[in-house]
Amino acid sequence: MFASEDTIAAIATPPGEGGVGIVRVSGTRAWEIARRLFQPLPAPLESHRVYVGWIVAPDSGERIDRALLLTFRAPRSYTGEDVVEFSCHGGMVLLRRVLRLTLQHGARLAQPGEFTLRAFLNGRLDLAQAEAxxxxxxxxxxxxxxxxxxxxxxxxxxxxxxxxxxxxxxxxxxxxxxxxxxxxxxxxxxxxxxxxxxxxxxxxxxxxxARYGRLTREGATVVLAGRPNVGKSSLMNALLGEERAIVTDIPGTTRDVIKESLQIEGIPVQLWDTAGLRETADIVERFGVERTHRSLQQADLILYLLSAPDGYTPEDQQLLARLPSERTLLVWNKCDLLPEGKRAQLLQQASPAVFVSALTGWNLSQLREAIGEKLLGSDWTTPEGAxxxxxxxxxxxxxxxxxxxxxxxxxxxxxxxxxxxxxxxxxxxxxxxxxxxxxxxxxxxxxxxxxxxxx
Ligand SMILES: Nc1nc2c(ncn2[C@@H]2O[C@H](COP(=O)(O)OP(=O)(O)OP(=O)(O)O)[C@@H](O)[C@H]2O)c(=O)[nH]1
Ligand SMILES: [Mg+2]
Incomplete structure (x- = not known):
């Protein structure tokens, strides 16, 4: 892979229809290929220019597309080699034909990342920059x-x-x-x-x-869990601001894992709503509960929901004993149904915890903060430098x-x-x-x- 005498070519724009599509060619033969395929071109080609003309199949003379040609002479190019880019209309058939022409006239198909690899090997970027x-x-x-x-x-x-x-x-x-x-x-x-x-x-x-960097780059998986009917799906919807998951007052409503993306405190979060945890004879629900258990293992953070009017039940106690406390945040939901004076009592049963109401949206911003803090560590600030x-x-x-x-x-x-x-x-x-x-x-x-x- 380190040998780079070859001239490489690839379609640089994503597959599908688009306003423009680009075929990129890099290597010693790039300019020669441009001269074969593009008309008209002046006698000496200049670097860092845009030429307007036609891509023409050399054998048949067929005009394939009205296009732009961009030229870059080594070392002042993305790869540090001679580079040309054919900026065509964005159709896949058209772009494949142009790519095929470059391959027939001296290029080979680029490997994934090979343009950037060459930029790295030629000292245009260091490795950290190339990864970026x-x-x-x-x-x-x-x-x-x-x-x-x-x-x-x-x-x-x-x-x-x-x-x-x-x-x-x-x-x-x-x-x-x-x-x-x-x-x-x-x-x-x-x-x-x-x-x-x-x-x-x-x-x-x-x-x-690193923790901030990785969470921001890769995101975090946050899983909602708890007994049936405590309001997991309601909280999912409230955090998303849309009615994504089905909510009913029947315990066992959610049977599958529902995944949605959102941002919490600048962190890209995949929020998973899961089936409520309980023993059940219903076979579909049982599969759902199994999936919940698997989801819990993959979670960066578990939001364990408790129902404030129900209090801390023996089931909650059993379930929580099996969850990793360092990755679990307790959330008392349905606080709209609880007289304010009773909150302290709940904290005696299970804490630290955040109080919310998924129904009214009360205290969700505090929940978001608590999620950010739990993910990043309590003493985090956005780092200034590298x-x-x-x-x-x-x-x-x-x-x-x-x-x-x-x-x-x-x-x-x-x-x-x-x-x-x-x-x-x-x-x-x-x-x-x-x-x-x-x-x-x-x-x-x-x-x-x-x-x-x-x-
Ligand atoms: N008063 C009140 N009711 C709520 C709140 N959150 C959810 N509910 C109600 O509680 C019931 C159950 O809500 P869901 O969101 O379906 O509960 P779930 O935890 O997803 O339930 P399963 O999917 O069965 O595990 C519904 O009738 C909701 O309207 C809340 O904060 N306050
Ligand atoms: Mg649900």
Whole structure:
């Protein structure tokens, strides 16, 4: 996959009908292909131009489409190679014919993500920025899109580069003691420890953004659960602001898992309404209850609904004993039916909890806040600087912290410079995984194979 002598081509716009459709070609033969297929063109083609004309099949002379041709000369292009883009009318038959012509005249079909892979290999983007390209395409909420844009622009990369430079400077100091220890005097272990501690703190403050970053990028699954008739479907509808799930006063109304997307405190949330939990002879309902149990295992957060007028029932107690408390938020619903003075009594039975009324919409904003807090941790604030968004980056940073802690221990024990240096190098390599300096071919292949074709 790393060989890039080939010229590659793909339809870069999504399948289906559209206003425009783009066939993108990158590689040494791109301009030559444009010259074969596009008319009229002036004698020397210029870079960064838009030409208007026809895509013409060279063999038959058939005019296939009235189109635009965009030209980019290496290295000032998306991939860093020669690139042309045919901007055609957006029909699939038409675009496939244009693509086929490029393939017949010297290109091969691009692999998923291969354009961006080439951009990475040619140093147009580092790995974190390249990953952000896929995130930009996939972002489903504004906050996810904004995070991806910041990563694409290089915010995270700069933070990692700064960390690596500080590490390299420290390594230089330590390694000066390897060969020339006579000239540079004794190693100042106290100073070294201080610098390593400082680096650890910087890695950890980046790591502290990971939960926010991942939740914003990947979203969270929030599952509504509880006994039948406590108002799960009503709460689903109230949070969505539409009558999505069927609500009746018959226990056992919901039989299947109903999934809807919404945003809560900026986090893309998949909200799942489930069948009420109870023993039942009804076979359909029983399947539903089984699905509820499976859903609970996948939940990032469980909203366990209790009915305020019913109070804390023995069934609630049994069910809650089996739920993971760190992932469960208790919600007392139907508070409109409860005199205000009685709330304290409910809290004695089950707390901490949020009081709401799905019927009147009372206190839903407090519920949203509580959901955000439970997902992000109680002391969260939106991070200001670089944000870690993917598990891959998180693991690499954790690896760096581990190596730094090893180095710190060696420094505390005043061990020889070699030992400190090995661990500092380990940390340097771990950070390089994020931006791509130290990444292996198979990791790169895996990352780009997740992309769509034409990106
Ligand atoms: N007064 C009042 N009634 C509510 C409230 N929430 C739900 N209800 C009523 O409670 C009954 C059951 O509501 P659902 O939303 O269907 O309950 P559910 O938990 O989804 O029930 P199952 O699907 O059977 O498990 C309906 O008659 C709702 O109108 C509330 O906050 N206050
Ligand atoms: Mg229901």
């Amino acid at each position: 390209v896929a995130d930009l395409v996939r972002a489903r909420t504004e906050s996810a899109q904004r995070l991806a844009a910041r990563q694409h622009e290089g915010e995270l990369s700069r933070a990692i580069h700064a960390l690596r430079e500080a590490l390299i400077a420290l390594l230089a100091q330590v390694e000066a003691h390897l060969d020339f220890s006579d000239d540079v005097g004794e190693m100042d272990y106290a100073h070294l420890q201080e610098q390593i501690r400082h680096l650890i703190a910087r890695c950890q403050s980046l790591l502290a953004t 944000i870690v968004t993917s598990e891959r980056h998180q693991l690499a940073l954790q690896g760096a912290v581990e190596s730094l802690q090893q180095a710190l221990q060696s420094a505390e024990e005043a061990l020889p410079a070699e030992l400190v240096s090995v661990d500092l190098r380990g940390a340097l390599d771990a950070l390089g995984l994020i931006t791509g300096e130290t990444v292996t071919e198979d990791i790169v292949e895996r990352i780009f194979s997740d992309f769509c074709i034409g990106k």
